[in-house]
Amino acid sequence: MSGSTVKVFSAAEVAQHNSKSDCWIIVHGKVYDVTDFLDDHPGGSKIILKYAGKDATTEYEPIHPPDAITTNLPKEKHLGEIDASTVEKVLKIVSSDAEKGRLARVEARPHLSEILNLHDFEAIAKLVMVEKAWAYYSSAADDEITNRENHMAYHRIWFRPKILVDVEKVDFSTTILGQKSSMPFYITATALGKLGHPDGELNLTRAAGKSGVIQMIPTLSSCSFDELVDGAAPGQPQFYQLYVNKDRNITKKLVQRAEQRGIKGLFITVDAPQLGRREKDMRQKFEDDGADVQKGNRVERNQGAARAISSFIDPSLNWKDIEWFKSITKMPLVLKGVQRAEDAIKAYDAGVAGVVLSNHGGRQMDFARSGIEILCEVVKAFREQRNICFPHPGFELYVDGGVRRATDVLKAIALGATAVGIGRPFLYAYSSYGQEGIDKAMVILRDEFEMNMRLLGATSLKEIGPELVDAGSIHQHVVPVPGDRLFETNYEGIQSARLLEL
Ligand code: PPY
Numbered sequence: 001m002s003g004s005t006v007k008v009f010s011a012a013e014v015a016q017h018n019s020k021s022d023c024w025i026i027v028h029g030k031v032y033d034v035t036d037f038l039d040d041h042p043g044g045s046k047i048i049l050k051y052a053g054k055d056a057t058t059e060y061e062p063i064h065p066p067d068a069i070t071t072n073l074p075k076e077k078h079l080g081e082i083d084a085s086t087v088e089k090v091l092k093i094v095s096s097d098a099e100k101g102r103l104a105r106v107e108a109r110p111h112l113s114e115i116l117n118l119h120d121f122e123a124i125a126k127l128v129m130v131e132k133a134w135a136y137y138s139s140a141a142d143d144e145i146t147n148r149e150n151h152m153a154y155h156r157i158w159f160r161p162k163i164l165v166d167v168e169k170v171d172f173s174t175t176i177l178g179q180k181s182s183m184p185f186y187i188t189a190t191a192l193g194k195l196g197h198p199d200g201e202l203n204l205t206r207a208a209g210k211s212g213v214i215q216m217i218p219t220l221s222s223c224s225f226d227e228l229v230d231g232a233a234p235g236q237p238q239f240y241q242l243y244v245n246k247d248r249n250i251t252k253k254l255v256q257r258a259e260q261r262g263i264k265g266l267f268i269t270v271d272a273p274q275l276g277r278r279e280k281d282m283r284q285k286f287e288d289d290g291a292d293v294q295k296g297n298r299v300e301r302n303q304g305a306a307r308a309i310s311s312f313i314d315p316s317l318n319w320k321d322i323e324w325f326k327s328i329t330k331m332p333l334v335l336k337g338v339q340r341a342e343d344a345i346k347a348y349d350a351g352v353a354g355v356v357l358s359n360h361g362g363r364q365m366d367f368a369r370s371g372i373e374i375l376c377e378v379v380k381a382f383r384e385q386r387n388i389c390f391p392h393p394g395f396e397l398y399v400d401g402g403v404r405r406a407t408d409v410l411k412a413i414a415l416g417a418t419a420v421g422i423g424r425p426f427l428y429a430y431s432s433y434g435q436e437g438i439d440k441a442m443v444i445l446r447d448e449f450e451m452n453m454r455l456l457g458a459t460s461l462k463e464i465g466p467e468l469v470d471a472g473s474i475h476q477h478v479v480p481v482p483g484d485r486l487f488e489t490n491y492e493g494i495q496s497a498r499l500l501e502l
Contacts, residue, residue: 006081007079007080008083009031009082010082010086014026014053015053017052017053019052020038023049024052024079025052025053025054025056026057027057027060027069028057030078030080031079031080031081032078032079034048034073036077037072037073047059062194062195062222063192063195063222065223065225067224067226102127102130109124109432112436112437116444117405117444118429118441119404121425121433121441122138122424122428124432125137125427125431126138128431129432132284133196133431135280135281135283136192136281136306137190137424137428137431140276140278140280140362140363141364141365142277142279142366143366144362144366145367146359146362146366146368147363150359150361150401150402151402151404152370152402153372153402153474154403154408154411156471156473157372157411157415157469159456159468159469160469160470161455162456162457162468164457165457167453167457167459170449170454170458170459171460172449172453172461174418176214176265176396176398176419177264177265177334179237179264180212181214181419182212183211183409183445184417184418184420184461185213185409185419185421185422185445186215186216186398186421186422187208187213187421187426188400189216189217189241189423190423191218192220192222193221193222193427194223195431196428196430196431199430200222201217201221201222201223202231203434204426204438205231206231207426209232209233211442213442214237214238215238216239216240216267216421217238217239217240217241218241219240219242220243220309225240225257225258229262229263238263239263239265239266240258240265240331241267241269242254242255242258242267242268243272243313244269244313244314244317244321245314246312246313246314246316248324251314252328255328255329255331256328258329259330259331263331264331264332265331265332266325266329266331266332267336267356268333268334268335268336269336269360270317270335270336271338271358272313272337273313273314275306275313275363275364276360276364281306319346322351326351332353333353334352334353334398335347335352335355336356336358337364338356338357339359341380341382342381343355344397345382352395353395353396354396354397354418355397355398356399356400357371357372357378357417358371358398358401358421359371361400361424362401362402370401371402372402372415373474373475375397375399375412375417376471378416379397379416391416391418397416397417398419399421400420401421403422405448409449410452410456410464413461414466414468415469
């Protein structure tokens with residue numbers, strides 16, 4: 001742009017370009033002509049047209065990385081800048097009683113010192129998050145049976161603690177794909193981080209650096225990839241989660257950019273050839289279109305935030321592609337979303353560095369089994385068919401979904417996992433309290449690790465093997481128990497007098 005002057009538009013000028021045949025929008029103070037792009041927008045043209053001639057920044061921000069528009073729109077469609085003085089200063093109008101109530105609840109949040117466990121963050125997030133954001137983060141597939149099962153499965157594993165072990169010093173640090181981690185978990189990839197907080201995934205990057213754990217950067221982050229890599233402390237390892245794009249040139253670029261920027265492991269998502277139905281998310285969007293229903297118009301049921309932007313994912317991805325990935329990168333490859341022993345063995349035979357036993361946080365196939373249950377099946381199959389015990393150098397097992405306590409993590413370690421992935425609890429922590437929320441979650445987990453390792457009689461993770469747990473009931477999906485199950489009332493939700501008054 002050197003030498004050329006930037007054109008400055010008034011808001012009134014932009015407002016004239018407000019139709020399907022002539023559509024301008026403002027994003028981050030810049031004016032763009034998106035007329036030719038309308039039909040190519042992965043989320044459909046309707047949502048852009050809602051902002052034709054207007055400022056779309058608030059809607060754009062959580063769903064797209066900041067550079068999405070600049071990289072996808074040809075330069076000649078970058079028209080110039082908006083004259084800020086012409087934009088009406090719109091005071092933040094509290095649009096509804098519901099929003100007023102939410103803001104009052106944000107004000108009345110319990111102090112962080114009152115938070116005792118990761119469940120607390122979820123309870124508070126539900127009260128203080130914008131409804132759309134809560135719907136997207138918390139939603140899961142169909143009847144959400146797998147989502148519930150993910151945590152419940154941990155309730156079917158019990159400890160066999162050792163006594164009279166000197167546990168004055170306990171060490172729960174480990175390595176994941178050869179990278180140091182202060183605790184045996186990583187922050188797994190979750191999309192659309194700015195829905196919950198304006199700093200989005202940067203909250204996770206900073207907290208990960210501070211506590212010495214590894215963050216997996218998602219393909220669909222709200223912050224740009226470069227922002228998240230630049231936001232890391234010197235030497236802080238990061239992983240990258242990849243959604244494979246139908247356009248393999250784009251995929252190749254993403255992978256090679258990740259490698260160039262020092263990413264230490266590539267986690268390829270293999271459980272999402274199509275996105276599951278997250279009805280809470282879908283209903284949310286549908287209700288937004290309520291006006292159309294009242295007018296009696298035919299309403300196209302909205303697909304929800306996630307499905308709307310998922311059309312780029314390649315459903316033809318298959319085993320043959322592994323060789324191609326090996327040919328374009330030297331990063332260790334991990335398949336994320338393996339759900340049966342046969343596939344874990346196939347992955348091992350294909351020469352990848354590990355697998356994440358996962359059902360995508362219960363968001364893909366309902367009635368898919370929990371990661372921790374799959375782990376038991378996988379470890380048994382490797383022992384019987386390959387004479388391999390875990391942990392095994394060169395091929396690591398990870399589990400994600402439903403992890404809420406250090407005891408959950410220790411159960412997975414005992415059964416052969418190298419580490420587990422934790423996702424939603426950190427989203428809820430920063431959506432409610434910003435980065436401080438995640439810092440607090442890390443302290444809670446650290447304290448839980450220290451205490452539970454002592455109580456288990458183990459001074460390091462190496463000492464935690466299958467002999468320390470009883471997982472005999474893991475495959476029992478239906479457990480007939482009396483209606484007054486203790487665990488249903490065991491968790492006493494955080495009681496804040498101030499919250500209850502509202
Ligand atoms: C999910 O929502 O489960 C995701 O993995 C993120 C996502 C979001 C939008 C499109 C595809 C995947």
